[in-house]
Amino acid sequence: MDALLSTDTFYGMIMSGAKQVINDENKLNELNVFPVADKDTGTNLASMMRYIVDNLSVTKDTPELLHQLAQHGLVGCSGNSGLIFSQFFYGLTQHSLTEKTLIKLHDFVEMISKGYQSAYASVSNPKPGTILTVMEKWVESYRDLLKNAGINLADSFKSSVEKSKVALRETMNQLEVLRNNNVVDAGAQGFVTFLEGMLGYLVGSKDEREKILAGSADIENTAKLSHEFEDVTEIPDLRYCFETVVRTTKTDFSDEERKKLDRLGDSIVVGKGPQMLKLHIHTNEPDTVTSLLAETGDILYQKIDDMMLQYNIAHNHSAGNKIALVVDTMADLPLEFIQSNNIYRIPLQVKVNNHSFLDQISINYHQILDYLNDNDNKIGTAAPSAAIVSRALHFLEQFYDSIIIITVGSSLSSTYDVIANQAAKFKHKKISVIDSKLNSAPLSLLVTLAAQMIKDGSSHDAIVKSLDEAKANANILIVLNSLKGLIRSGRLSKSMGMLAGLFRLKPIIQIDVNTGKPKVIGASFSKRGGWKKICKKLNELKIKEQLKSIAVVHSDSDERAKFFGKYINRKTNMTPLFITEVSSVSGIHTDKDSYAIGYINEPIRQLEY
Missing domain, CATH: 3.30.1180.10 (Hypothetical Protein Tm841; Chain: A;domain 3)
Structure with missing residues (x-):
């Protein structure tokens, strides 16, 4: 019953599971028909796992390992399955382990149960036959295994994985779209693939384990993103504080690239890591900076702060408004209107090949047209990074009594789920997340209506009520x-x-x-x-x-x-x-x-x- 799992072994299992998902990226994409047949579930999951592999390091105890895993999963996640996966990792941190360096079997079961609960809570309208179903059956099977007092860790994990495979096959009978296409759910398969990778490490020989971890040793200087806000105490000369993590074999930017960056902004800091570079820059042209960086390697992650907006908000340049208005970038509004009304934008992600850009900020429509002209380019979209959403809310809560967020329709994107999930964590602040059911122009009209009502002094509840009524006829x-x-x-x-x-x-x-x-x-x-x-x-x-x-x-x-x-x-x-x-x-x-x-x-x- 008290089979033990060491921190080092658990680290290896996580790395092995992540690499297995990365290896199966294309297979997972081919399965992707739900909720939208855009063939990017594998890409989204692999992107998150690459971020984990590149950033997760060996730690002295399991709680610290889980904290890292949750953080990197949050930063690297995109898409429905990626969000759910990241919230599963977050849930693992919610169980207090009885020992820090050795996980007992009953602790392991409670830990993964918390993971499932967190993942389930992250979805506004959970459906059977998805990654959540497989997670649930996996946890249930492990609970049943606890009744066998003589079972060991390896046997219990192997048995639970087999149960998860049975649950995976059943997804085909639980969702009509899966049955019609004769496939299992792509996100659920991604989770099973992760478990299979973990099992491979757990039961592997010493040589097999070393091969799995090759190139994934303790990394002290991996480029990591800062999660601190810029201290904007005076009107900034340049609007954006921009950070980008690039996967590249280069050890630094060339002199010519440095000169180009110098022309595009200031406060330039370059962080280095194995096959990664991180750039911090203040600029008015994040899209131009991104174009330059895309030539040096793969854009893994981007973070941006509108310092002018932050200055206006922090120094009460919002005409005394006590209600923050937030919208995602599917709202097509004139930029001048957004900036003059201090509307906070949360960017969706644009995926081009191995790059991840920020919609309307680090990539614009004309750049997309250039990419679309080449049929070999793989182009897609994803919901905002959960980390960026959380970051925005942490900033806004400091200056506003309440926050109203209007999102693109939940049937068109998982953006609503990502934002609602993060907003729910701010229990001390009144936050309303409104599913517009729409996109583009009508979404923009709802935002315009809300902005004018805020300017007119309407209450939070009155604005939410008007928006709910207005979207029904938009x-x-x-x-x-x-x-x-x-x-x-x-x-x-x-x-x-x-x-x-x-x-x-x-x-x-x-x-x-x-x-x-x-x-x-x-x-x-x-x-x-x-x-x-x-x-x-x-x-x-x-x-x-x-x-x-x-x-x-x-x-x-x-x-x-x-x-x-x-x-x-x-x-x-x-x-x-x-x-x-x-x-x-x-x-x-x-x-x-x-x-x-x-x-x-x-x-x-x-x-x-």
Whole structure:
């Protein structure tokens, strides 16, 4: 019963499990059909595991090892499964071990039980047949094994892994989308793969263990990110404090690269580690800095602080407002409006090959277009890093009485789950996380409404109530140049795209109010025909008194978008509150030369900035 697991052995098991997930990245991607068939679950999990492998070091005791694991998992996670996995690691730290350097079997079971509970609590709407189901069955099987007083650690772990494989196979019968595609859940497979890697180390010979740990010895100088806020006591000359971790075989930046960095900013600090460099810089051009760094290696992680925004907030430059307004970067708003209203943005992640960028901050839509022009590039998106969300809330809670966060629709991204999970940890602060059910232009209109209500002195509860009512009658109408973006992201089938391409149709898209996902509601043979149909729809909504404010978003078509805005005004007698370009995340899911109208059934004043 009191089989013991040493800290060193547990470290090796974690490293082995992480490496096994990295090795199986492509296999996991092929399984990925839920919640969106975007084939990136393996990439998201492997990205997190690489961060753990690169940063986790041997410690003197197990609690410190678990603390490191939770921290690195949080920083490195992305996507649904990555978030859940990281919260499992966090939960391991919540059990108080009876011994620091040796884990007893009953302590191990209680520890993984806390891990499952934490993972389960991180998801707003848990479904059977996912990684959570396999976690639960694994923990339950281990509890059953405790009844056998004579079982040892290796045998118990091996038996529990076999039980997890049975639970994995059952996921195919628990979710219809898995059954239809004859696959198991990708996230669940990733968890089982991790367990199999751990088992391989536990039962392996000395030579096998040494091979697994090769290149993963104690690392003292690994580049780690600072989690301290910049002390912004005077108006900064440069807006952003930017940190980036790059995986590279280089030991330092070249003289030429240093000169380029010097031209882009100041306060430059370079941290070094085995096959990693960390850059700290103050700059107004984080996207340009990122382009330079992407040439030196793989962008693993980025952290950014808007020092001007922090200065304005800290020095009460927010016109006495006591309510913080936070939004993710799926809200396509004019940057001037965001900055003048001290709206705090949480960036989604843009994944390009082995790089991880910050949407609208370290990568812009025009850079995405360059990447999209090469079909060999692997491009995707992911929810914000949980660490960045936590960091934002820690800052805002110091200066505001309450916080309102408006997110992209939970059916379109796991962003809501990531943010809600982190917000729940701030139990002493009033925080409302609102699932907009929308994206892009209508999401932006909700943010605009909230900003104006805050400026008008409305209460926290009154704003939340208005937003809940407003989102029920908000939506978007999109005239796409093609369906390439939606097909690429797994949100529409290839057959639909082939049909549209065959007839050279310009699809018209709207968000399905029941599923929260995009659906084709019509098509035209030309953009002007699509514009005409959109105006007809807007006028119908006006007659029904279901529309009071609109906004225009476009992809790489600024002049034509302005013409589009005038056309809308002529046909509907409504003036768009703003005309702006899509974010890099939105642009990935649309196509160049596309247009959208967001609408809401609430009167919103013309923007002031």
